Amino acid sequence: xxxxxxxxxxxxxxxxHFPGVIALTKARLTVRPGEVMALMGANGxxxxxxMNVLGGVISPNGGTIELSGATVAFQSPRDSKAAGIAFVHQxxxxxxTMTVAENIFIDDFPMASQLTDTRRMRAEAxxxxxxxxxxxxxxxxxxxxGTGDRQLIEIARALRRNPKVIIFDEPTSSLTxxxxxxxxxVVRSLRQAGAAVIYITHFLDEIFAVCDRVTxxxxxxxxxxxxxxxxxxxxxxxxxxxxxxxAGRLRPPTPSxxxxxxxxxxxxxxxxxxxxxxxxxxxxxxxxxxxxxxGRTELIRALMGLDPIDDGRxxxxxxxxxxxxxxTELCGFAxxxxxxxxxxxxxxxxxxxxxxALPNLGHLSSALGVIDxxxxxxxxxxxxxxxxxxxxxxxxxxxxLSGGNQQKVVLGRWLAVQPRxxxxxxxxxxLDVSAKTDILKLVVELAQSGCAxxxxxxxxxxxxxxxxxxxVMSRGQIIDDLPPTASEDDLMRAVA
Amino acid sequence: MAVRKHPSFRQFLADRxxxxxxxxxxxxxxxxxxNFLSVGNVFGVIHSMTPxxxxxxxxxxxxxxxxIDISVGxxxxxxxxxxxxxxxxxxxxxxxxxxxTLLVGVVCGAVNGVLVARFGVDPLITTLGxxxxxxxxxxxxxxxxxxxLPEATRASGNIAVGPVYLDILxxxxxxVGFHYLHTRRPFGRVLxxxxxxxxxxxxxxxxxxxxxxxxxxxxGLMAAVAGTMTALQLGAVTAFLGQxxxxxxxxxxVVGGISLTGGxxxxxxxxxxxxxxxxxxxxxxxxxxxxxxxxxxxxxxxxFVAMYADAIRTKLLxxxxxxxxxx
Numbered sequence: 001x002x003x004x005x006x007x008x009x010x011x012x013x014x015x016x017h018f019p020g021v022i023a024l025t026k027a028r029l030t031v032r033p034g035e036v037m038a039l040m041g042a043n044g045x046x047x048x049x050x051m052n053v054l055g056g057v058i059s060p061n062g063g064t065i066e067l068s069g070a071t072v073a074f075q076s077p078r079d080s081k082a083a084g085i086a087f088v089h090q091x092x093x094x095x096x097t098m099t100v101a102e103n104i105f106i107d108d109f110p111m112a113s114q115l116t117d118t119r120r121m122r123a124e125a126x127x128x129x130x131x132x133x134x135x136x137x138x139x140x141x142x143x144x145x146g147t148g149d150r151q152l153i154e155i156a157r158a159l160r161r162n163p164k165v166i167i168f169d170e171p172t173s174s175l176t177x178x179x180x181x182x183x184x185x186v187v188r189s190l191r192q193a194g195a196a197v198i199y200i201t202h203f204l205d206e207i208f209a210v211c212d213r214v215t216x217x218x219x220x221x222x223x224x225x226x227x228x229x230x231x232x233x234x235x236x237x238x239x240x241x242x243x244x245x246x247a248g249r250l251r252p253p254t255p256s257x258x259x260x261x262x263x264x265x266x267x268x269x270x271x272x273x274x275x276x277x278x279x280x281x282x283x284x285x286x287x288x289x290x291x292x293x294x295g296r297t298e299l300i301r302a303l304m305g306l307d308p309i310d311d312g313r314x315x316x317x318x319x320x321x322x323x324x325x326x327x328t329e330l331c332g333f334a335x336x337x338x339x340x341x342x343x344x345x346x347x348x349x350x351x352x353x354x355x356x357a358l359p360n361l362g363h364l365s366s367a368l369g370v371i372d373x374x375x376x377x378x379x380x381x382x383x384x385x386x387x388x389x390x391x392x393x394x395x396x397x398x399x400x401l402s403g404g405n406q407q408k409v410v411l412g413r414w415l416a417v418q419p420r421x422x423x424x425x426x427x428x429x430x431l432d433v434s435a436k437t438d439i440l441k442l443v444v445e446l447a448q449s450g451c452a453x454x455x456x457x458x459x460x461x462x463x464x465x466x467x468x469x470x471x472v473m474s475r476g477q478i479i480d481d482l483p484p485t486a487s488e489d490d491l492m493r494a495v496a
Numbered sequence: 497m498a499v500r501k502h503p504s505f506r507q508f509l510a511d512r513x514x515x516x517x518x519x520x521x522x523x524x525x526x527x528x529x530x531n532f533l534s535v536g537n538v539f540g541v542i543h544s545m546t547p548x549x550x551x552x553x554x555x556x557x558x559x560x561x562x563x564i565d566i567s568v569g570x571x572x573x574x575x576x577x578x579x580x581x582x583x584x585x586x587x588x589x590x591x592x593x594x595x596x597t598l599l600v601g602v603v604c605g606a607v608n609g610v611l612v613a614r615f616g617v618d619p620l621i622t623t624l625g626x627x628x629x630x631x632x633x634x635x636x637x638x639x640x641x642x643x644x645l646p647e648a649t650r651a652s653g654n655i656a657v658g659p660v661y662l663d664i665l666x667x668x669x670x671x672v673g674f675h676y677l678h679t680r681r682p683f684g685r686v687l688x689x690x691x692x693x694x695x696x697x698x699x700x701x702x703x704x705x706x707x708x709x710x711x712x713x714x715x716g717l718m719a720a721v722a723g724t725m726t727a728l729q730l731g732a733v734t735a736f737l738g739q740x741x742x743x744x745x746x747x748x749x750v751v752g753g754i755s756l757t758g759g760x761x762x763x764x765x766x767x768x769x770x771x772x773x774x775x776x777x778x779x780x781x782x783x784x785x786x787x788x789x790x791x792x793x794x795x796x797x798x799x800f801v802a803m804y805a806d807a808i809r810t811k812l813l814x815x816x817x818x819x820x821x822x823x
Contacts, residue, residue, distance in 0.1 A: 077701045093696035095689040097759045115680040
């Protein structure tokens with residue numbers, strides 16, 4: 001139902017450089033009134049930066065923004081709001097102890113004789129809540145409402161200035177199915193009312209459900225703008241991921257014939273994982289493949305006991321016969337690399353020695369429980385030599401190393417523990433090409449030494465260099481198990 | 497065990513607990529002593545607690561943002577000292593001196609506000625520093641001696657209409673005014689929003705820094721007002737004026753059910769209730785002939801119980817919320 005009217009918003013050749021990083025180069029986005037535009041892109045493609053430019057949060061280094069035909073330059077979020085652009089943020093900005101009506105009007109209260117006009121607020125809030133299909137009392141404190149209702153209040157707040165352009169940033173990531181469909185209804189009615197909607201999501205089915213056009217971004221620039229009828233889901237995935245780098249496999253596929261090391265069945269976590277079953281065998285590298293938001297990270301976290309699970313059974317065969325274990329127990333058998341290296345992987349201000357010692361404190365301690373500093377340092381030196389970590393010495397603070405060397409230490413510290421299972425969540429994120437290869441080589445070495453490895457990466461090309469088979473995830477479920485011979489095309493089709 | 501079987505009873509205690517404690521305290525002292533429950537005594541207690549309530553209501557705005565201002569006692573001392581010196585040495589009239597006193601309170605609050613809102617210094621550290629510095633400055637200016645108020649103004653703190661002291665009416669007006677400021681002015685609503693979630697408040701584009709700054713200024717101003725009221729009641733500014741008052745005010749706030757984590761609480765009910773509980777316990781103990789040093793012990797126990805009730809309340813809310821989201 002894309003209309004052929006003039007664009008209401010035209011962002012042309014937007015450039016944005018941060019120190020050391022080029023976030024946007026010649027990014028474009030055109031939206032017409034009465035149109036829902038999907039904005040897609042992998043992590044780091046520049047969607048958020050582009051929307052922050054539009055929202056007045058950051059100012060671009062180059063390019064023009066035209067709103068209703070006039071060139072605009074936003075100095076602050078306030079400017080952008082005043083110009084008729086509304087932003088529904090991914091993280092809810094609700095104030096729990098305050099009422100629904102107050103939350104809607106928090107940044108601009110209607111006043112009557114020096115006080116907030118509660119009567120007008122209530123009436124206006126009722127109208128807006130009606131508009132978004134929420135059945136909530138405006139006088140209710142928000143803390144007594146669920147996530148779905150809060151999301152709708154957030155939208156009601158965005159609508160109260162009758163915006164011309166509304167940005168939805170992953171609005172469904174925390175909604176149930178029913179709430180999702182209610183949200184789609186809201187988006188459709190906004191379109192009906194002639195607003196332009198920019199809809200950011202990681203879920204492909206949603207764009208086909210509510211969007212009229214789709215703009216795809218990759219590496220900080222806009223790569224396509226199509227009517228939704230012109231493309232298939234597989235096309236969109238291909239556009240998002242781009243051509244995969246042609247880099248050879250690090251080892252030929254070696255499907256393991258050994259019996260399983262760990263078996264998982266029925267693993268569920270409300271809102272994140274549904275009935276996940278998988279088994280990992282010694283010596284194999286299993287690529288866990290799926291788009292962002294498919295539940296990859298959630299699966300790793302649930303397996304490690306970092307998030308609670310609602311249901312499921314984990315059987316560990318590491319000591320001969322299988323026995324049922326809890327995620328926390330499984331964590332004790334496994335080496336873990338999380339996707340957030342700075343936040344969860346390293347203790348930045350501490351030395352390499354201290355960081356290497358962390359999972360090894362048990363056997364580095366003397367009988368009295370005092371850590372043997374000399375042994376810890378020796379272990380750090382061994383690790384550094386084995387993985388050729390570039391540092392001035394084991395006492396250098398790990399935070400001052402390059403990303404690749406940090407990650408080597410993160411992986412290396414597990415080697416002394418000799419776990420039989422490795423769970424690696426985006427271990428190469430943010431590394432340069434050679435550092436990536438080093439890490440991948442290390443992963444292959446681990447598998448060769450008989451470990452089972454579950455490897456998550458959002459870069460397909462990288463996954464294809466090491467994986468012995470692929471588990472495909474979508475919406476918290478494992479939907480496919482593909483052999484190592486699967487082509488890039490097969491894998492992209494599987495998630496689309 | 498009985499408590500665990502009836503979660504609603506726990507909730508009732510958490511929500512209404514201090515009404516009950518206040519009522520029980522009142523009943524206990526009324527029965528146990530002869531003079532406690534007399535019109536004169538009750539109004540006398542309210543009279544003496546009013547400056548503390550006025551100080552607490554100003555500080556409560558800062559607490560509402562999730563921050564803290566422990567310099568209020570020193571601000572009360574420094575500002576009144578300067579006011580009295582202005583009258584004694586520089587020929588200020590009572591009204592001009594009063595204005596000067598309030599101005600000093602505003603300036604003190606602004607110093608705190610700039611450090612916290614503009615330079616991002618931790619509010620506890622900031623106001624701990626200014627608490628020491630302001631009192632030090634005041635002691636230097638007064639040479640630590642008691643300064644008498646001029647004869648003409650000395651009695652004005654204790655003017656009463658019938659049994660009702662004038663400053664009780666003033667205090668009541670202030671609290672009602674602050675209640676409206678908090679619940680019905682955008683300033684008060686933004687204050688509460690900041691206390692709920694400062695990150696979200698920034699993201700929505702609320703004027704977080706400005707409002708935090710203003711809350712410290714108002715806290716300083718009300719400390720000066722409270723100091724003036726105390727000085728007028730006593731007829732003098734002593735070196736001990738306002739000493740420890742910051743902790744009494746904090747106790748009033750906590751006992752009044754205003755959450756120290758910010759965003760939660762009702763000034764209109766909480767401040768008078770919190771202040772009354774403290775003063776009635778103190779007064780009742782005096783009537784019982786208790787050792788004056790026991791006030792501190794009892795006061796400490798009351799604060800602890802109030803904090804515990806606050807923790808229970810927070811936990812109950814969280815579990816209620818979880819039920820809603822899961823269900």
